Amino acid sequence: MKEIRILILLLTVSISVNGQELITNGGFETGDFTGWTTNNCSIQANPATGAYNSNLKNSSASIKQTVTVVPGTLYNVSFKYRTFTGTATIDINATIKNNVNDAIIATSPNFDLTATSYITETFSFTPATGVTSVYFEISKGYDASGNNAIKLDDVSIINDGYTPPPVLIDPDTAVGQLPFGSVPGSWELEFSDEFNGSASPTPNTDRWVESVSANSRAPRPFQGVDDWWWRQDHVSVNGSGQLELKASKFDSNTMYCGSVETIGLYEPTYGYFEARIEIANTQKGNHTAFWMQGHNQGNVNDSGADGAELDFFESAWITNKTKAVVHYDGYGSDHMAYTVPYNTPNIHSGYHTFGAHWTSTTIDIYYDGVKVTSTSINKPFPFSTDPANGNPLVPQVPEWLWLSVGASFGDGTFNLQPIGDLSVAKVDWVRAYKSVELPSSNIVTNGDFETGERLPWNNFNNQVINTDDIRPGNQMGNIDNNEGSFSQILEVTPGVSYNVSFDYRWVSGAGNYDMIPIIVEGVSGATNITTTPAVPTLSTTPDSWHTSNFSFTAPSGVFNARILLNKLSGNRPIRVDNVSITVAPDKTWNGSTDTNWSTPTNWAEGTVPTTSEVVYIPSGLSNYPTLTSNVTVGQLIINSGASFIATGFTVTGGVSYYTSIADDKWHLIAPPVSGQVQNNNWVNANGIVSGTGNNKGISTYSNGTLDPTTGSWRYFTGTGSTFDTGIGYSMKKISGGLYTFSGTIPSGTQSVTITQDVSNWNLVGNPFPSYLLVSDIIGDNTNNLTGTHQFVYVWDNNKVGGAGYTTLSGTDYIHPGQAFFVNAANSNANNFSITEARQKHKNNVLFYRNSLSSIKLFITDSNQNIEYTEIEYKSNATKALDKGLDAGTFTGVSSNFNIYSHLVDESEGVNFMKQVLPDSDLESMVIPIGITADAGKEITFSAEVFNLQSDLKVFLEDKLNKTFTHLDKENANYTVTLSEAVSGIGRFYIHTAKSSLSINDTILENASIYKINSTTLRIVGLPQGVANVKLFNILGEQMINTTFKANGNQDVSLPKLAKGVYVVQLITATGKLNKKIVLE
Template sequence: MRHTYATKIYLLAIGLFTSLCSYSQEINDTFEDGNITGWTEGTVGHWISSTDSPITGSNSLKHNVSSTTGNSYISQSISGLDLAAQDVTWQFNIKNGAWDPSSANKFWVYLTANESDLGSATVDGYAIGVNLSGSTDALTLWKVTNGAAETALITTSINWNSSQLRGIRVTRSTAGNWEIFADADGGFDNLVSQGTANNTDYTFKDFFGVYFKYTSTRAGFLWLDDILVQGAAPSPNPAVTFDSATSNETETDSNFNTTIPVTLSNFAANVTVSVTVNGSSTAEGGDYTLNTNSLNFTSNGTQNISIDINDDADMDNETVVLDIAVTSGTADLGISTHTITIEDDDLPEVRISEFMYNSPSTDDEWIEIFNESGGTLDISNWTLEYNGNTFTFPATTNFSNGSYFTIAVGSNGDGTYNNDNSFTPDFNNLSVANSAVKDTNSTNKLGNTSGTITLKNSSGVTVDVVTYDDGHVSSTDGNGTTYEIVATATDNASTSSNWQASVINGGSPGRISGSTWTGATSNSWTTASNWTVGVPVATSDVSIPSGLTNYPVISANTTINAGVIASGATVIANATVTGNFTYNRSLSTSNWYLVSPPVSGDTFQAVIQRNTFATGTGSNIGIAPYKNDGTAWDYKTNSTTGTITSGQGLSVKLASSGTLSFSGSLQSTNVTYPITQATNNFNLVGNPFAAFINLGTFFAGNNAGQLSEQTIWMWNQATNSYETKMSGTHAAFEIAPAQAFFVSAGAASTNISFTTANQSHQSDSFQRNARPELTLVATGTKGKSSTQLFFIDGVTTGFDNGYDGSVFGGLKSTFQIATQLVTNNIGKDYAIQSLPLDNLNRQVVPVSLRAKNGELIDLSISSTNLPQGTKVYLENRETKEFVELSENATQIKLTKDHEGIGQFYIHLSSKTLSTAPITKDLHQISIYQSSKNSLTITGLQSNQATMTMYNMLGKKVNTTSFSSNGVRELSIPTLSSAIYMVVLETAEGTVQRKIVIQ
């Protein structure tokens, strides 16, 4: 987009500014002169002033590399600036091509750097861009030290996607106040502030430039234009600003006062500044008292805003956001917003976190306490009073921060429940986290209907107290579910709203529990009404059940203690989530399934310990990755160790139907997984997210050029066969969490990508398209196999990537039915072949069969949406018979081994076909090189034919006479790699084809 008018206005403003201030312009390059004179390239030729899709005018600076992976930079000196004495402005337009930034494809613009080599490991400076650290696509201003991100100064709300154009302006004052502005459609006529910060660590002003890291499919697709770098002496206008944008306070048990400084400089006349509280503040009205409503400046100087921080009853961390505005006089605003973060102090050091007061079948009852003090506590001689009994903690009992201590009470109380829900009868090692002790008085028990539990320190001061009865949680009594405190509970509270049934696996250890997701209002994780008892906090356990309408989206960095995601439930993490999640996937049979962990960081040893797999030959168990080196399944044993890589697929078989569990962190960044060709192209990969991914988007993104065909193969445990899904015919298909599938690598060593932007919440239903479809099914003594024909507008009778899906070749089957291409056939078997809809009733499709001599095979069809009157016939060219499969199945006994096409063909016709002579269609004949010294001819029916080959100079190089009944392989001499003309002469006519001999 060309912003001609806005650009002119901007230049006039620059001219006026020049007349008023001391001013230096270091770079002002629109690249309209067609060269990059004055710029230094890391590698000569990597950048160019290009007319290819310029941002403005007729030329833009463009990356000039293609089809290779690497990094490039270009820089220019800005040594005439003085960051200590000048306010500096950097301005430029930037756009990327049709690719979404990732850890492998990223760019950042160095505003100022201490050396021209922007890829150096020693470069220091400030840079704005995406993915400088990690793989977040948020446009961010970084302080860079030794070539790496040190501090994120400003993180904007701009999530950089594919094909984006932005006009960017960054300003820095002599005081080190930074601000980012952005124009959403390029240019500088609608700039909006994206945030402010203060940093004065670096004041050097040596070089400006851009650094670009890219893969082969992204090379060449980055443009910059209208680059302006200039400095000017600070404005002589009066200016008023907060001295800083943020501050922190810690709440105490009494009210206290704090002050926030505001400074006026370049005083010319009296200035009045209003002070207000921004509505984005999270603190409640009673949590603070603003004592200053305005400031009156009669000279240069600093005045303070006074605010009282009040002690409150809740346990929440809060913010008070203050705004200043000039209400009288004239002054430029610097930092106009200040955020005070208030850390709460009301969490108790030790809390009663869970208890079982009426075990359903035994007297196994317990009380659990939790240490959230921030350090290890000596709780020697502390007491726990319950039901008229007193338990005293032994001497030298050290209680680790973040740990749980279980006191088993009752005659059968004999152990501890650990963080991983295992039960350990160990009461001696009391210094270890999550340990336990037993009240040895076997008659001491909790009241089965009501009671009070009191925790006291060694001085007898009450630390926590809980009063309970059956009215608190009706489901607790008698069914074994424990009673745990929730995240929003206040100290010493005992009302029913502060307690709930345990949400993690129905039992101990209890934790300072978060809540259960209901999705009652929206998908927002931070909306309280979407939870049973409020938004989870750092000590919370959460549960995401199945069968809901709304599922959570996490948009900001979040910390919890632990979480469980039920089978069929989904969670989208668009920000970092700290805390372990268990993902449960229900497997309805003990058959084999292809799965992939929808969390990161799980290990083989943990998965094997957590789940019960079927046993196999020797020590093998039912879990195996796939190896495409010819050995296929890499079966694991009970002693296998190692991390499961995100994106890796596994084949699993449980000992019995049930739940398969994975445990780890939610994946919140893009995942790149390596794939290879090796012995075969096939690689077992899987959805690494706890949400659905769309198949069409999966193929359209970074993976567009990484695969040999846009097809995936999924194992159907019910039919014991692979299902084929493609980008064209199944673009709307959603791949579920924990689902693995095969892909075919398009290069010897490459990667596929799973992008966070492709996540969505879906139901488990999938609605088929209303296209005409035909399924041919073969059933024999060796098994059952099927192949499909789709009829779609716009496809051809040759290969259409994304619409024709080959048979899964990672494991060879002894019994298989498929089809081969109607034209341009190269002998490849297809599980799905798409054919033109407008030619549906004139198609003759070669059927490929793999089966042994003597096999008795039943052939049948099923179809949907075929045009009325269309009949499906199976042609047997050996017996010269047509059988109408539309009405009946047919049974065939094979008289030879089959390994391809030649005998059987599918005809679709609105006419009745019989044993009349076969119609010859020379257009369906295909010729291809099937080995170094052979050609294969398919689709030809002839008792006498001649094949002659000519080189491109017209010289005859080979002649062969032969007969063919649909497919024939012919020997040829050893020939040089080149293009040759093949002429087939038959009684029905002559066919010419160009082929490439390699």
């Protein structure tokens, strides 16, 4: 037990109040100039808001105020102003200046001297090192006309409170890292530290706080320790990849120790937590611990649910043992604890991995990847007042991680040790994971009725309700008074057994309580399938929820069945919920040992399947089968997310793959087996939605002439056929659930023909029940994919507006059952191939996973439609086109709402949904951003930023409104209403900079020049005013010289020119820019 008495966490911080207003009397509501220094100003009652405003009178005038600032902090400045008549021609400036030397730090980018109503002006600044006092000043000149007064109101300078988001996952942790050893479940990493890099006295402060004891901790008199303390100088990173926690003997009875924790930085509720540790020497009176702590551990309420100390291990003995402990109800006289000792072979030699799986009901302890003991929620205590009932034990609230060395409560001889260092615990890495819900194998659609609709349930006198008094708050089916029923068509496999379960509750009243659940052959007819028990018996106790369980085996030749919940006349209403039908296999793969089918320990039953047995491959495992010989089974069923590789070998017997979908939205699906029939029975059994006329929610994609009604989509209308292998389909279910595909596993190379037509987009898919590495797909088909689109494009339902497509590349994976778009470079026969040898096993790969980019720039409209474009930074990228890195926008489906970028260099007007740029000199790169949106639409920009330099900030420039918005601070966004329809670049730009920007910094950096065809040159991002364009050939001969009045974008006609390299020279009032173009 840690026996925490008092603990103070000492952190070094800069005191700067986020969101603090620095200006005094910015609205002049005192009726005077309190806080201000003025020249030729007066107070007026013509305000923007409130009762008063300042007036800078005719002739020269100024107003200023000094404020105290923190160097390196971003401040936002805003004020409202208007002119007296709208005809002033004066010079006027709003500036931030250094109060020591009057040096200008920032200038307001714009004044509209025609404004006769108040305008809000904004800009920002960041004080440099050493600058702690600045002043805001507006000063203006004199116009002989006498009509040059300026009204000022609502002046504000606010610390924007920007703090770079903490990086909780160490970039050195492997992508896709999973827990060490055999930990059941499906996991996603959410915290890690590998402790790499140079030596440091402190670990990464994004992840760790060094513990400091304010008072001595609990004495260990049998060790001779009267006082022991946690100290910062006993924590370090050693430069060899380990965190070191040291213990030392300060004097004859005092020990100093090292400790770190994640309090306030990472505080999860539930998950799997592991650390690889070489413990400190227990013979010297030290113990090493890996544990968690809750904020409310000290609450005395006979429960650990509101917070506890969770000790995963404490190495207090010189023998090969340790213990796990849960402490709650504080550390005083009310203290409660439950201790579980366990053996730890060789714990005193080298590194070992200590882990804990914390759920709402249990804490399972792991040692070197193997579960060794467990603590449950209601463990009885030998000292409990009611040991028969036990006490709630497992926390249900957030807790933080802790690594520590301390004075041992077990073995050791501290009293015999000399003064000085005692021992060091070394931590190689720490990782924490959150549980990812595994796909269900329930073949019922809408079994929980949470759609609020009956479909695909059929029959009569039934409804979906949410008014149950016993189980409020969720949807359920209801068969009303007297006769009625629910039924649903199912896709089943002959010879396979299924478990059936559903919840039910009778409504009390006059009448009977009698309903018989049955399974019926086919999509119609009345032949019942035998169940076990033969007649499932339901409870007749009303007003309480019960569960019915029974099973059945699909007879030979039966591929469709119906579940029928039938209630005859004279019976009371019955509520029904959570209807589930899942496979009941003879053998279940667990992959405990390796990927070999013939290894008995890879099977939960301990024996290899026989040739007649039904075999099930579940989700969420570390190892999946790779055949090394032919196998024969009664039926092989593979659950969604699981993987099976049969390269060079065959499976005799049927194969079914379940593809799980979490919602009722459209998804791109490809059958992972060959031979599945597509007909009305399959549509009904899989809960496919119905559309207009005979259209069903299954469609192929055609890149030819658009259909006047359905565009590029060709919907299934009832004509039976077989799903094509390697072709993608767009599908939509009534609710989340399974698509069931049955047939055979494809063998050999799978090839399809992709074509160029009205568009070059083609919908293809993964033909195998295994994963495919995207770089393999692209690499094998590079010559047949267009250079600007060497990616696969998947539909992402998180992008709910417009064309919600996301690119996958490199180390991303295609899921079994997943379809995707590619862009064809030609129409050669069988020009897109996936070879059998490219199959991979993976676990916990999301259906839409893509690599993290450095910047994701989002736009959202008032209907919550969302689109984004990505900017990545890599060492092997350039500012021009990088094939296989830069991804052109998906254009296979039209969209009137989109966002994209253009290449920083050598742009040819192509829209990119992802652009990859060099990872150096980021401040020099200005990225043109384009949007497509309708007139009158309100657009909000926001950003997610990952792993940029901590001193770099991300700004969105709106050239039309002359504003910069700092987007990577918390909750930052920029909203604009479009006065006209927009499609293209020239208005918005992304900048990365260490300090605030003004319009003058970027006037010509934003300009892009590219040809849109052989006769037209387009220039975008031009400042307002007169501009001149000249075109020179490689010999320096002038080919064009044209002058025009610019306002954003300009097209320039080209004469007939020879192929070759040309230089465009752009001259404006603000500077000159030369860019190279190539005419082909």
